Amino acid sequence: MNPVDQELLYVGIDGGGSKCKSTIISASGHIRGVGTAGPANVVRNFEQSIASILESVSLAIEDAGLDLDCMSELIAGAGLAGVNLSHGHAAISRWKHPFKKFYIATDLYMACISAHAGKDGAVIVTGTGSCGIASVNGTITTLGGYGFATGDTSSxxxxxxxxxxxxxxxxxxxxxxxxxxxxxxxxxxxxxxxxxxxxxxxxxxxxxxxxxxxxxxxxxxxxxxxxxxxxxxxxxxxxxxxxxxxxxxxxxxxxxxxxxxxxxxxxxxxxxxLSPAMEQPEMGAIYFAKQQYSLLCKG
Amino acid sequence: MNPVDQELLYVGIDGGGSKCKSTIISASGHIRGVGTAGPANVVRNFEQSIASILESVSLAIEDAGLDLDCMSELIAGAGLAGVNLSHGHAAISRWKHPFKKFYIATDLYMACISAHAGKDGAVIVTGTGSCGIASVNGTITTLGGYGFATGDTSSxxxxxxxxxxxxxxxxxxxxxxxxxxxxxxxxxxxxxxxxxxxxxxxxxxxxxxxxxxxxxxxxxxxxxxxxxxxxxxxxxxxxxxxxxxxxxxxxxxxxxxxxxxxxxxxxxxxxxxLSPAMEQPEMGAIYFAKQQYSLLCKG
Structure with missing residues (x-):
């Protein structure tokens, strides 16, 4: 079954400490559906993160009027809180995900990509925590983001x-x-x-x-x-x-x-x-999924 | 059965975040037995605190060569971590203790009493946390002691x-x-x-x-x-x-x-x-039990 009329479907998953938002987009760039579920910080609660990812993607599929079977056809990009820590990254990498492809990066990196619509740039995030990232010519620099007890100054x-x-x-x-x-x-x-x-x-x-x-x-x-x-x-x-x-x-x-x-x-x-962010953070995960998948297809 | 040859027995219980130490002393001031068990911070883990109190007192009774039945004859003074917080104090006050009398105060107050051998004085505690107390002419002043996330400067x-x-x-x-x-x-x-x-x-x-x-x-x-x-x-x-x-x-x-x-x-x-502390903190709970019990007998 090809649920997408021959067109590839991407899902961007933006998982943070308070909620997880998934957005399904077609290869041509149209938003097809969105879904929101609970927290997805893979270090704080891994099982809950997996549940939130699956629920938010399922809701987005439903919102798009598609069949749940199409989950296995989705090319997923996920920006998840806690992935910057090595045990968080290791845990999510071992997950037997239900997607066609599953590309993972930190929520911070996704925020940077989305702020500059997929292009190079730098971002400072000052929310509950604080951190900074620059992505320039393929080199990524991250600063701060060490958490409440040991860093996050000015958050x-x-x-x-x-x-x-x-x-x-x-x-x-x-x-x-x-x-x-x-x-x-x-x-x-x-x-x-x-x-x-x-x-x-x-x-x-x-x-x-x-x-x-x-x-x-x-x-x-x-x-x-x-x-x-x-x-x-x-x-x-x-x-x-x-x-x-x-x-x-x-x-x-x-x-x-x-x-x-x-x-x-x-x-x-x-x-x-400082310039305004060009897109919302959940778009970063979609840019990332598209970039990674096109690299794979070229490679 | 009178396990103490007609003499009153006191037990001082010094419960902190890492261990709980009980000391049984006779009215004439002789140490009869000691026992040490796990943590007794009534706010962090109430059930564990109760278990630690009972275990350390039981060990002290055993160390004194007494029968466990004598627990109901003991006049207990307990300095416990977490009792400075109102819900910690309320929880331990509701406990159906097995002693003849059970007098509760903060570990900080006990430290102050012991440092000055039961007399008036002031104490600064700088350990894992930090706080200060003065007990002068029946008036108690406490400063600091707000915990890791919100205080404890210089701890x-x-x-x-x-x-x-x-x-x-x-x-x-x-x-x-x-x-x-x-x-x-x-x-x-x-x-x-x-x-x-x-x-x-x-x-x-x-x-x-x-x-x-x-x-x-x-x-x-x-x-x-x-x-x-x-x-x-x-x-x-x-x-x-x-x-x-x-x-x-x-x-x-x-x-x-x-x-x-x-x-x-x-x-x-x-x-x-600054002068050196005169006694170890676990003696504070004994001074306190003696003071409170003598007030009761006079009253």
């Missing part, structure tokens, strides 16, 4: 955690007063530093990232501690940007939930280099 | 995490070179920043704390980043100490695995106020 989770640390020191009268303390109390609906610690100590990075907008708000209200946290974060992003720009990427973008509020804090020479 | 876990953060930035050429990077590679037996992140990202604080000694070692070898981390930590401890000293404690001690190496970095006025 939403980092900004939130810095705010909490400063606020709790301030509650102990061991650091200058900051409006952040009351803002965090209100946000968490508590009224003591121990209650803050109780909620946050084993919380995932995404819970800290939700505190980051308060830091920008309090800075706008003149809070020096909030301003200091953002400035420290922005210095890191400036340095990260300059390091990526050394690779001479033809285009450069900053994406992720923090990027809009962080932009005004960056140095002008960095701001001037 | 072993904090020093280790700072070292990792700086080293990974340095590996990306986004921060000055530091000998800490190679020291951490060697310690973890890896050779790339991603491998460091892979091991440490979901590691417990105790794993980060094991990196802290390297920071002191590298500082001694002239590494400026290592020195900067320790200085920042020492500034916090200086501030914490001065805040506790405002309460006019008659004695003041610093205990925990980090205290010895941190001492030389503290300001002289703080150093001069």
């Amino acid at each position: 939403g989770a980092w900004v939130g955690a810095q705010a909490v640390r400063h606020s709790l020191k301030s509650a102990d009268d061991l650091a200058p007063k900051t409006r952040l303390l009351d803002a965090i109390y209100q946000h968490l609906n508590v009224d003591s530093p121990l209650a803050v610690a109780e909620i946050l100590n084993d919380a995932p990075p995404s819970v800290f990232a939700k505190i980051a907008p308060l830091v920008f708000d309090m800075s706008e209200q003149g809070d020096d501690i909030a301003t200091g946290i953002i400035q420290t974060g922005a210095e890191y992003i400036n340095a990260l940007a300059r390091k990526l720009l050394e690779k001479k990427p033809p285009r450069f973008s900053m994406i992720g939930g923090m990027s809009e509020r962080l932009f005004p804090w960056l140095d002008h020479d960095v701001q001037e280099k | 072993g876990a904090w020093v280790g995490a700072q070292a990792v953060r700086h080293s990974l930035k340095s590996a990306d050429d986004l921060a000055p070179k530091t000998r800490l990077l190679d020291a951490i590679y060697q310690h973890l037996n890896v050779d790339s920043p991603l491998a460091v992140a892979e091991i440490l990202n979901d590691a417990p604080p105790s794993v980060f704390a094991k990196i802290a000694p390297l920071v002191f070692d590298m500082s001694e070898q002239g590494d400026d980043i290592a020195t900067g981390i320790i200085q920042t930590g020492a500034e916090y401890i200086n501030a914490l100490a001065r805040k506790l000293l405002e309460k006019k404690p008659p004695r003041f001690s610093m205990i925990g695995g980090m205290s010895e190496r941190l001492f030389p970095w503290l300001d002289h006025d703080v150093q001069e106020k």
Whole structure:
């Protein structure tokens, strides 16, 4: 059975820490169907990632009005969180996938490809985590992306955690007063530093990232501690940007939930280099699948 | 059956994140038996904490050459990790304990009582975590102790995490070179920043704390980043100490695995106020049980 009227079908799978989105596209570039399922971070939960991939692709097939049997005809590209870590990559590589072809790369690499519509370029991602990548003339450089406990400076989770640390020191009268303390109390609906610690100590990075907008708000209200946290974060992003720009990427973008509020804090020479992302991250996986499959056919 | 020749028996239970130690003592002050079992952090794992308490007390009874039946005659004092958090305190308070009396306090309070042999005083604990307490004229002041993700500045876990953060930035050429990077590679037996992140990202604080000694070692070898981390930590401890000293404690001690190496970095006025702890932390729980029971008998 050829479900696609002789035309190849590609599926781009964008799997992150909160959801997995699949998009089926025809060789001629038409979007045929989309599907969204749960998280797909192969390091945090491998079984769940596989389930999310299969569910989101199945939903996309259904959305395209195709038969589920066509899964074995799909040329899949998947950008998955956790694939940058060697055991994450090894686990997903061993998976007996149901597709015609299955090409894997990091979600960061897919974000870079999509931001520049399949061409060379560099990207900084500042969302819950933070990292940077440049893909120029076949050479890929990645910086940061080490996670909440050991890196991710200037990410939403980092900004939130810095705010909490400063606020709790301030509650102990061991650091200058900051409006952040009351803002965090209100946000968490508590009224003591121990209650803050109780909620946050084993919380995932995404819970800290939700505190980051308060830091920008309090800075706008003149809070020096909030301003200091953002400035420290922005210095890191400036340095990260300059390091990526050394690779001479033809285009450069900053994406992720923090990027809009962080932009005004960056140095002008960095701001001037930034262009908007050209496509959504899920398109990166499709560009990647097409590139890899055409290389295979040429090879 | 009176297992104690008409004399009251007390048991002091010192439950922390790595082990639970119980000590049985007679009213006249003689140590009768000791027993050690697994972790007893009531917030991290409540069922395990109960098992550790019961096992360590049973072993102490056995060590004392007594019959297990005498458990119901013991007046127990327990200093347990996690009791400072309200849900930890609530959980252990609901426990149907097998003792004659069961008095609960935080491990920090017990450390303070033991350091000053049951009398008023103040204590800073710098081990895997960090915190401070002063107990003066019936008023207890606690500072810090908010945990790895939100506080614990200058603790072993904090020093280790700072070292990792700086080293990974340095590996990306986004921060000055530091000998800490190679020291951490060697310690973890890896050779790339991603491998460091892979091991440490979901590691417990105790794993980060094991990196802290390297920071002191590298500082001694002239590494400026290592020195900067320790200085920042020492500034916090200086501030914490001065805040506790405002309460006019008659004695003041610093205990925990980090205290010895941190001492030389503290300001002289703080150093001069510090005296050695008079007793081991497990004695605190016994002083506490005796105090509480005598109050009951007087009341």
